[in-house]
Amino acid sequence: MATTNLSFPHFSLPCHHHHHHHHPNFFTLPTRARPGPRTQALEHDMFGDFGARDPFPAEIASEFGDKVLGFQNTEHKILIPTVSASSLAQQECTPVSPLQAPMLEEDAQELLRKVLGWRLIVGEDGLKLQCLWKLRDYQCGVELINRVYKVVEAAGHFPNLHLEQPNQVRAELWTSSVGGLTMNDFIVAAKIDEIKTSDLVPVRRAWA
Incomplete structure (x- = not known):
């Protein structure tokens, strides 16, 4: 079974399209945060269902959530601005860091x-x-x-x-x-x- 070349500690996902980054109908797996412009990391995190990290306090303080308003359902737990009430009820609770x-x-x-x-x-x-x-x-x-x-x-x-x-x-x-x-x-x-x-x-x- 072919797997993506992104490795995660807990799982790997089957992928039948090696060029999925260019295909709008497939999720892209967010990579771990790298040095560089924070906005670029967020752009690739649109469907951050897998391996998305919690925001750092400094990012919350800078209200970086305002910059991702156009994204449909980021996993950054700051706000989900475009979600409807019915889909909000379908979300699952996630562990929260005391930090x-x-x-x-x-x-x-x-x-x-x-x-x-x-x-x-x-x-x-x-x-x-x-x-x-x-x-x-x-x-x-x-x-x-x-x-x-x-x-x-x-x-x-x-x-x-x-x-x-x-x-x-x-x-x-x-x-x-x-x-x-x-x-x-x-x-x-x-x-x-x-x-x-x-x-x-x-x-x-x-x-x-």
Whole structure:
């Protein structure tokens, strides 16, 4: 079986087109970062599904994510500007380094448009996502928490869940290891948004 001439420590990929760099329909495998213009490395990282590295703090500070706005789905975990809400929910959570800087508030505001019913709050641990549900009764609140738990257990990234008053559930998402928000929080928020709640909420009225 022919393999690419790019070697990775964990795997090699079959490739039947040796000139795949010139073919727009094939992923290009990003090479490890080399010295040289950072933008050039990013250009070859459009489909950074394999072996993409986390950005360095200095790159985050320079807001280099702004330079890749045109790219569809970079793996740099700063922002995914062109992703739709439904495809955001299809993303998987990825391990986060404690050295990674939390998401900038302006990037969080941009991604907030892609999740329904969530808002940004500033907590003691930095920026958080918060969502409130008004349910029919206490039992519906318990059922919603069970449904949320099933989703987040599979994702491996957990919100704080509170059953408040007789019939309100509050969820808060953030990544405590970095002291703020990461892409994982928005991915889980989008997954939670897909939970069926129509059988738990009061008869449809205008939301207060």
